[in-house]
Amino acid sequence: MFVSPSIGIALSETPENRAEGVLRRGDLAMYAAKRGKAECQVYSPRMEARVAERMDLERDLRRAIVPGEGTLVEREPLGEPV
Numbered sequence: 001m002f003v004s005p006s007i008g009i010a011l012s013e014t015p016e017n018r019a020e021g022v023l024r025r026g027d028l029a030m031y032a033a034k035r036g037k038a039e040c041q042v043y044s045p046r047m048e049a050r051v052a053e054r055m056d057l058e059r060d061l062r063r064a065i066v067p068g069e070g071t072l073v074e075r076e077p078l079g080e081p082v
Contacts, residue, residue, distance in 0.1 A: 006033040007040040 008030025012022050025043040028051065033041040 004037050005040075006030055006036075008033055008043065009040065010043040 008026045008028065010022050010025035010029055025048075028047045029041045029043040032047055033039040
């Protein structure tokens with residue numbers, strides 16, 4: 001069995017930062033570290049932007065699928081048949 005750490009770091013720039021915000025940013029950094037193996041990541045605002053983009057995409061996909069319709073979308077194959 002192997003253990004590999006994933007460490008997320010968030011710095012509090014001002015004393016007014018609430019613990020919840022610092023923990024949330026540290027959590028985002030930790031999940032970014034988990035994408036690699038045994039990594040350490042420091043929070044950056046871009047991480048939050050990526051999460052927002054993914055949430056927007058998920059929302060749009062949910063809106064595109066109308067419950068109960070069972071719509072099948074046809075598309076052209078992307079390459080040689082296997």
